[in-house]
Amino acid sequence: MSGEMKRIVARPLTRENFAEFGEVIDTNCDTHYPINAGKCERYHALARAEAAGPDGHVIINIFKGTPYPFPLKLSMVERHPFGSQAFIPLSPRPYLVVVCHDIGDGPGEPHAFVTAPGQGVNYPRNLWHGVLTPIGEDQDFVVVDRGGTGPNLEEFHFSHPYEIVLPEGC
Numbered sequence: 465m466s467g468e469m470k471r472i473v474a475r476p477l478t479r480e481n482f483a484e485f486g487e488v489i490d491t492n493c494d495t496h497y498p499i500n501a502g503k504c505e506r507y508h509a510l511a512r513a514e515a516a517g518p519d520g521h522v523i524i525n526i527f528k529g530t531p532y533p534f535p536l537k538l539s540m541v542e543r544h545p546f547g548s549q550a551f552i553p554l555s556p557r558p559y560l561v562v563v564c565h566d567i568g569d570g571p572g573e574p575h576a577f578v579t580a581p582g583q584g585v586n587y588p589r590n591l592w593h594g595v596l597t598p599i600g601e602d603q604d605f606v607v608v609d610r611g612g613t614g615p616n617l618e619e620f621h622f623s624h625p626y627e628i629v630l631p632e633g634c
């Protein structure tokens with residue numbers, strides 16, 4: 465294994481297999497009810513936005529992402545100490561989600577997921593994650609995260625990069 469990258473195969477993202485990391489933003493849930501005299505269905509409180517630290521407040525952004533080559537060489541993950549970060553795709557394409565638990569002095573082994581078309585995710589404050597990673601085509605996202613002052617980006621560079629591969633047929 466010396467010199468070789470450890471291979472991680474991405475799994476399909478589900479609310480259940482992502483629950484130990486963060487929230488999935490999609491309509492495959494039971495927290496919904498009709499509003500506006502039945503003309504609209506509200507899928508309520510799918511995730512919670514956190515905005516702490518000096519002058520912390522929630523902001524809404526658009527990220528126009530460009531695709532990464534696969535297999536992906538993952539050498540860095542990051543986290544946001546003062547706030548959460550949610551990614552909601554504006555096109556029905558899968559993208560890659562990479563997250564890690566913190567093991568005390570930094571991130572543990574990465575966990576990789578491929579979203580279903582249209583599925584969003586919310587990274588709670590301080591969750592280690594890979595940067596926005598579209599697959600195959602440019603993809604735009606609404607991103608809900610934290611504005612304010614103070615350092616809200618911490619990066620960790622792995623001493624041994626990982627190789628992230630997509631599941632068959634992706």
Ligand SMILES: NC(=O)N[C@@H](O)C(=O)O
Pocket residue numbers: 542549593594595596617
């Ligand atoms: N840096 C930035 O705004 N984006 C990253 O946080 C990311 O998770 O893609």
Ligand code: NI
Pocket residue numbers: 542543544549593595
């Ligand atoms: Ni981020």
